[in-house]
Amino acid sequence: PALSFFPASPIAVCSSSNGLLLCYAPSSGDFFVCNPATGAWTTVPRPPRNPGLEPAAVLIFVPGVYNFRSDYTIVVGFMISGTGSGIFGFQTFSSSAGGWWVSNAVCAAECLFPDSGISAGGVAFWRTTMLTVVGYDPAEDSVRVAHWPMNYAVEARWEIGQMGDGGRLFCTAVTEEVVQVHKLLPKSDQWALVASMDLKKRSNTDSEEEEEEAWEVEAGGQLVFRKRPWPMRFQGGELEVLLWVEGRVVGVDLGSKRVRVAAAFGWPTWADGRGAKYVPYISTLAEVPPSAAAALASSIATPSPQVR
Structure with a gap:
Protein backbone atom coordinates (compact mmCIF):
# COMPACT_ATOMS: atom_id res chain seq x y z
CA PRO A 1 0.00 0.00 0.00
CA ALA A 2 1.10 3.57 -0.75
CA LEU A 3 2.03 6.01 2.01
CA SER A 4 1.65 9.18 -0.06
CA PHE A 5 -0.71 10.72 2.53
CA PHE A 6 2.19 11.45 4.90
CA PRO A 7 3.32 15.09 5.17
CA ALA A 8 6.97 14.09 5.64
CA SER A 9 9.36 12.43 3.21
CA PRO A 10 11.19 10.12 3.12
CA ILE A 11 9.40 7.73 5.44
CA ALA A 12 10.83 4.48 6.78
CA VAL A 13 8.48 1.70 7.90
CA CYS A 14 9.75 0.27 11.19
CA SER A 15 7.07 -2.16 12.30
CA SER A 16 3.57 -3.50 11.66
CA SER A 17 0.94 -4.88 13.99
CA ASN A 18 -2.58 -6.06 13.10
CA GLY A 19 -3.14 -3.58 10.28
CA LEU A 20 -1.29 -0.55 11.65
CA LEU A 21 2.18 0.60 10.62
CA LEU A 22 4.80 2.41 12.68
CA CYS A 23 6.73 4.80 10.45
CA TYR A 24 9.68 7.09 11.07
CA ALA A 25 10.98 10.24 9.38
CA PRO A 26 14.78 10.19 9.86
CA SER A 27 15.13 13.83 8.80
CA SER A 28 12.88 15.12 11.60
CA GLY A 29 12.96 12.29 14.14
CA ASP A 30 9.16 12.02 14.12
CA PHE A 31 7.23 8.77 14.52
CA PHE A 32 3.86 8.19 12.84
CA VAL A 33 1.23 5.48 13.25
CA CYS A 34 -1.03 4.86 10.28
CA ASN A 35 -3.41 2.46 8.59
CA PRO A 36 -2.45 2.41 4.89
CA ALA A 37 -5.76 0.73 4.02
CA THR A 38 -7.73 3.78 5.19
CA GLY A 39 -5.14 6.56 4.96
CA ALA A 40 -5.66 7.46 8.63
CA TRP A 41 -2.56 8.51 10.55
CA THR A 42 -1.40 10.29 13.68
CA THR A 43 1.87 11.84 14.85
CA VAL A 44 3.57 10.49 17.95
CA PRO A 45 5.45 12.83 20.33
CA ARG A 46 9.20 12.49 20.11
CA PRO A 47 10.78 10.12 22.65
CA PRO A 48 13.01 11.41 25.45
CA ARG A 49 16.01 9.41 24.16
CA ASN A 50 17.17 10.00 20.60
CA PRO A 51 16.21 6.88 18.59
CA GLY A 52 18.87 7.50 15.92
CA LEU A 53 18.58 7.13 12.16
CA GLU A 54 17.53 3.46 12.32
CA PRO A 55 15.45 3.07 15.47
CA ALA A 56 14.88 -0.36 16.98
CA ALA A 57 11.17 0.38 17.23
CA VAL A 58 8.27 -2.06 17.55
CA LEU A 59 4.54 -1.36 17.41
CA ILE A 60 2.22 -3.39 19.65
CA PHE A 61 -1.46 -3.17 18.67
CA VAL A 62 -4.28 -5.57 19.50
CA PRO A 63 -7.58 -4.42 17.94
CA GLY A 64 -10.77 -4.69 19.92
CA VAL A 65 -13.82 -6.71 18.95
CA TYR A 66 -15.10 -5.69 15.50
CA ASN A 67 -12.06 -3.40 15.16
CA PHE A 68 -13.43 -0.88 17.66
CA ARG A 69 -10.85 1.44 19.17
CA SER A 70 -7.90 -0.18 20.89
CA ASP A 71 -4.81 1.61 22.09
CA TYR A 72 -1.31 0.95 20.81
CA THR A 73 2.12 0.85 22.41
CA ILE A 74 5.50 1.68 20.88
CA VAL A 75 8.71 0.23 22.31
CA VAL A 76 12.09 1.64 21.26
CA GLY A 77 15.33 -0.01 22.33
CA PHE A 78 18.31 2.31 22.75
CA MET A 79 21.96 1.87 23.67
CA ILE A 80 22.97 3.17 27.08
CA SER A 81 26.21 5.03 27.88
CA GLY A 82 27.15 5.81 24.31
CA THR A 83 27.95 3.86 21.19
CA GLY A 84 29.56 0.50 21.73
CA SER A 85 28.48 -0.16 25.31
CA GLY A 86 26.31 -3.15 24.36
CA ILE A 87 23.83 -2.37 27.15
CA PHE A 88 20.31 -1.53 25.98
CA GLY A 89 17.40 0.19 27.67
CA PHE A 90 13.80 0.62 26.55
CA GLN A 91 11.47 3.59 26.20
CA THR A 92 7.74 3.10 25.72
CA PHE A 93 4.94 5.26 24.35
CA SER A 94 1.32 4.54 25.25
CA SER A 95 -1.46 6.10 23.18
CA SER A 96 -3.82 5.85 26.15
CA ALA A 97 -1.42 7.77 28.43
CA GLY A 98 -0.27 10.13 25.69
CA GLY A 99 3.38 10.10 26.71
CA TRP A 100 6.67 8.24 26.94
CA TRP A 101 8.37 6.61 29.89
CA VAL A 102 11.85 5.14 30.22
CA SER A 103 12.19 1.76 31.87
CA ASN A 104 14.80 0.90 34.47
CA ALA A 105 15.11 -2.56 32.90
CA VAL A 106 18.26 -3.13 30.83
CA CYS A 107 19.96 -6.04 29.08
CA ALA A 108 23.27 -6.90 27.44
CA ALA A 109 22.71 -7.38 23.73
CA GLU A 110 25.85 -6.10 21.95
CA CYS A 111 23.57 -4.85 19.15
CA LEU A 112 19.86 -5.13 18.36
CA PHE A 113 18.98 -5.62 14.70
CA PRO A 114 16.51 -2.72 14.27
CA ASP A 115 14.75 -4.32 11.33
CA SER A 116 14.15 -7.65 13.06
CA GLY A 117 11.67 -6.17 15.54
CA ILE A 118 8.32 -7.94 15.89
CA SER A 119 5.49 -7.91 18.43
CA ALA A 120 4.14 -11.17 19.82
CA GLY A 121 1.85 -11.65 22.79
CA GLY A 122 2.19 -8.01 23.83
CA VAL A 123 6.00 -8.21 23.90
CA ALA A 124 8.50 -6.46 21.60
CA PHE A 125 11.22 -8.82 20.34
CA TRP A 126 14.48 -8.34 18.42
CA ARG A 127 17.32 -10.52 17.19
CA THR A 128 20.82 -9.58 18.37
CA THR A 129 24.36 -9.99 17.11
CA MET A 130 24.99 -12.32 20.08
CA LEU A 131 22.67 -14.97 18.56
CA THR A 132 20.03 -14.19 21.16
CA VAL A 133 16.46 -12.91 21.11
CA VAL A 134 15.65 -10.01 23.43
CA GLY A 135 12.07 -9.31 24.47
CA TYR A 136 10.69 -6.36 26.42
CA ASP A 137 7.21 -6.57 27.96
CA PRO A 138 5.86 -3.03 28.59
CA ALA A 139 2.92 -4.30 30.66
CA GLU A 140 5.23 -6.04 33.14
CA ASP A 141 8.25 -3.75 32.60
CA SER A 142 10.45 -6.81 32.24
CA VAL A 143 13.12 -8.13 29.90
CA ARG A 144 13.65 -11.70 28.75
CA VAL A 145 16.58 -13.10 26.80
CA ALA A 146 16.61 -16.41 24.93
CA HIS A 147 19.50 -17.94 23.02
CA TRP A 148 18.68 -18.83 19.45
CA PRO A 149 17.55 -22.46 18.95
CA MET A 150 20.33 -23.56 16.57
CA ASN A 151 23.09 -24.00 19.17
CA TRP A 270 18.95 -10.57 -0.77
CA ALA A 271 21.81 -8.08 -0.69
CA ASP A 272 22.94 -8.05 2.92
CA GLY A 273 21.78 -11.53 3.94
CA ARG A 274 19.14 -10.29 6.39
CA GLY A 275 15.37 -9.79 6.16
CA ALA A 276 16.19 -6.16 6.77
CA LYS A 277 13.91 -4.11 4.56
CA TYR A 278 10.81 -6.28 4.53
CA VAL A 279 7.98 -5.58 6.98
CA PRO A 280 5.06 -8.06 7.01
CA TYR A 281 1.69 -6.34 6.83
CA ILE A 282 -1.88 -7.52 7.51
CA SER A 283 -4.57 -5.34 5.92
CA THR A 284 -7.43 -4.41 8.28
CA LEU A 285 -9.80 -1.47 8.78
CA ALA A 286 -8.60 -0.89 12.33
CA GLU A 287 -8.85 2.68 13.57
CA VAL A 288 -5.75 4.70 14.35
CA PRO A 289 -6.31 5.80 17.94
CA PRO A 290 -4.96 9.30 18.61
CA SER A 291 -2.81 9.64 21.68
CA ALA A 292 -4.50 10.86 24.84
CA ALA A 293 -2.64 14.15 24.53
CA ALA A 294 -3.80 14.62 20.93
CA ALA A 295 -7.40 13.84 21.85
CA LEU A 296 -7.30 16.36 24.70
CA ALA A 297 -5.83 19.00 22.41
CA SER A 298 -8.93 18.87 20.24
CA SER A 299 -10.97 20.46 23.04
CA ILE A 300 -8.44 22.40 25.15
CA ALA A 301 -4.87 23.61 24.91
CA THR A 302 -2.44 20.74 24.50
CA PRO A 303 -0.58 19.92 27.74
CA SER A 304 3.02 18.78 27.75
CA PRO A 305 3.34 15.01 27.26
CA GLN A 306 3.73 13.28 30.60
CA VAL A 307 6.98 11.43 30.96
CA ARG A 308 7.79 9.28 33.94
Missing part, protein backbone atom coordinates in the same frame (compact mmCIF):
# COMPACT_ATOMS: atom_id res chain seq x y z
CA TYR A 152 26.45 -24.13 17.36
CA ALA A 153 25.12 -24.04 13.78
CA VAL A 154 26.46 -20.51 13.35
CA GLU A 155 26.15 -20.71 9.56
CA ALA A 156 22.36 -20.94 9.81
CA ARG A 157 20.24 -18.09 8.50
CA TRP A 158 17.53 -17.14 10.96
CA GLU A 159 14.65 -14.75 11.51
CA ILE A 160 11.86 -14.30 14.05
CA GLY A 161 8.15 -13.69 13.63
CA GLN A 162 4.69 -14.10 15.08
CA MET A 163 1.98 -16.42 13.83
CA GLY A 164 -1.16 -18.15 14.99
CA ASP A 165 -4.07 -16.92 17.06
CA GLY A 166 -2.09 -17.12 20.29
CA GLY A 167 0.37 -14.42 19.29
CA ARG A 168 3.41 -16.58 20.01
CA LEU A 169 6.98 -15.89 18.92
CA PHE A 170 8.57 -18.27 16.40
CA CYS A 171 12.00 -18.57 14.82
CA THR A 172 12.77 -19.83 11.32
CA ALA A 173 16.30 -21.14 10.70
CA VAL A 174 17.68 -22.30 7.34
CA THR A 175 20.81 -24.43 6.99
CA GLU A 176 22.15 -26.12 3.86
CA GLU A 177 19.98 -29.17 4.56
CA VAL A 178 16.89 -28.11 6.48
CA VAL A 179 14.34 -25.42 7.31
CA GLN A 180 13.41 -25.57 10.98
CA VAL A 181 10.67 -23.65 12.78
CA HIS A 182 10.87 -23.26 16.55
CA LYS A 183 8.39 -21.80 19.06
CA LEU A 184 9.45 -19.86 22.15
CA LEU A 185 7.82 -21.41 25.19
CA PRO A 186 5.80 -19.10 27.46
CA LYS A 187 7.66 -17.49 30.38
CA SER A 188 10.78 -19.39 29.33
CA ASP A 189 14.04 -19.03 27.43
CA GLN A 190 13.58 -22.45 25.79
CA TRP A 191 12.41 -23.25 22.25
CA ALA A 192 10.31 -26.16 20.99
CA LEU A 193 10.72 -27.55 17.47
CA VAL A 194 7.35 -27.40 15.68
CA ALA A 195 8.29 -28.11 12.05
CA SER A 196 11.25 -29.38 10.05
CA MET A 197 11.46 -29.45 6.26
CA ASP A 198 14.39 -31.01 4.43
CA LEU A 199 16.00 -29.07 1.62
CA LYS A 200 18.02 -30.30 -1.29
CA LYS A 201 19.44 -28.36 -4.17
CA ARG A 202 18.54 -29.42 -7.67
CA SER A 203 21.17 -31.47 -9.40
CA ASN A 204 22.79 -30.33 -12.63
CA THR A 205 21.14 -33.26 -14.43
CA ASP A 206 17.63 -31.85 -13.99
CA SER A 207 15.84 -30.93 -17.18
CA GLU A 208 15.65 -27.35 -18.44
CA GLU A 209 11.92 -27.34 -17.72
CA GLU A 210 12.56 -28.24 -14.08
CA GLU A 211 15.32 -25.65 -13.84
CA GLU A 212 12.80 -22.90 -14.64
CA GLU A 213 11.03 -23.55 -11.34
CA ALA A 214 12.57 -22.07 -8.19
CA TRP A 215 11.08 -24.78 -5.94
CA GLU A 216 8.77 -27.76 -5.80
CA VAL A 217 7.21 -29.99 -3.16
CA GLU A 218 7.85 -33.68 -3.61
CA ALA A 219 5.35 -36.41 -2.78
CA GLY A 220 6.91 -36.95 0.63
CA GLY A 221 6.62 -33.27 1.51
CA GLN A 222 10.28 -32.44 0.87
CA LEU A 223 10.92 -28.94 -0.44
CA VAL A 224 13.39 -28.69 -3.29
CA PHE A 225 15.04 -25.36 -4.05
CA ARG A 226 17.55 -24.35 -6.70
CA LYS A 227 19.24 -22.13 -4.12
CA ARG A 228 19.21 -21.95 -0.35
CA PRO A 229 16.44 -19.52 0.69
CA TRP A 230 16.57 -16.73 3.24
CA PRO A 231 14.11 -16.69 6.15
CA MET A 232 12.12 -13.47 6.54
CA ARG A 233 10.28 -11.66 9.28
CA PHE A 234 6.66 -12.86 9.41
CA GLN A 235 3.41 -12.06 11.18
CA GLY A 236 -0.07 -13.48 10.75
CA GLY A 237 -2.86 -15.61 12.05
CA GLU A 238 -1.99 -18.64 9.92
CA LEU A 239 0.80 -21.12 10.66
CA GLU A 240 2.91 -19.91 7.75
CA VAL A 241 6.54 -18.82 7.52
CA LEU A 242 8.05 -16.56 4.86
CA LEU A 243 11.15 -17.27 2.78
CA TRP A 244 12.99 -15.19 0.18
CA VAL A 245 13.43 -17.33 -2.92
CA GLU A 246 15.08 -15.83 -6.00
CA GLY A 247 13.33 -12.48 -5.95
CA ARG A 248 10.06 -13.70 -4.47
CA VAL A 249 8.62 -13.78 -0.98
CA VAL A 250 6.98 -17.18 -0.59
CA GLY A 251 4.82 -18.44 2.24
CA VAL A 252 5.14 -22.05 3.38
CA ASP A 253 2.17 -23.52 5.24
CA LEU A 254 3.55 -25.62 8.09
CA GLY A 255 0.70 -28.11 7.98
CA SER A 256 0.12 -28.77 4.29
CA LYS A 257 3.58 -27.65 3.06
CA ARG A 258 1.71 -25.62 0.46
CA VAL A 259 3.87 -22.88 -1.06
CA ARG A 260 2.41 -19.59 -2.27
CA VAL A 261 3.99 -16.45 -3.73
CA ALA A 262 3.22 -13.56 -1.38
CA ALA A 263 5.14 -10.91 -3.33
CA ALA A 264 7.56 -10.66 -6.25
CA PHE A 265 10.23 -7.96 -6.31
CA GLY A 266 12.34 -8.92 -9.30
CA TRP A 267 15.88 -8.76 -7.94
CA PRO A 268 17.38 -12.24 -7.45
CA THR A 269 19.48 -11.81 -4.30
